[in-house]
Amino acid sequence: MAGVDSGIKVETQCCSDIAELEKKKLAFIIMQIGKPEGGKVEKVLTKVKMTNDEVAAAVAAGEVTINDQTIKLKIDANNSETDAWCVFRTAIATFPIAYGSCFVDFTTKDGRPTDKLVYVQWNPDSAGIKDKMKYSSTKVMNKFSSTPTKHQANDNDDITYKEIVSVVKK
Secondary structure (H helix, E strand, C coil), rough: CCCCCCCCCEEHCCCCCCCCHHCCCCCCHHHHHECCCCCCCEEEEEEEEEEHHHHHHHHHHHHEEEEEEECCCCCCCCCCCHHHHHHHHHCCCCCCCCECCCCEEECCCCCCCEEEEEEECCCCCCCCCCHHHHCCCCHHHHHHHCEEEEEEEHHHHCCCHHHHHHHCCC
């Protein structure tokens, strides 16, 4: 089964957004497979992208609006969760299935502050089998010029700040 490719391509704008994220001009992006406006074939599209200023505004307001839903933000202060990760995990959880990428700020074992780009495949148990197959066989990681840490998330417990820091510290 390894090496299977769905043939679904990443839209040009989505590739540009990935490049902007890697330059740290965006705090995070969330992508989904769908047909672009006026398009006939499915592609990976950017659904949500936020800058650090937009993240700060959402945190200051205590809520974020994603997919026409306004969701209250709950920052995990006990684990020093960053604003960007809080908004990202809240936003990606509103999608039935999606890809996302966000920088995670953390402290290394030797006490240095650093960050890593994390690529999350949001694949909850409620997603349909066809969607799971389509998402798992679509190549999005190769559009990153860097090599983000890949993480499979099936529920909200898989994207807590504590969990994601344990993944990036490995």
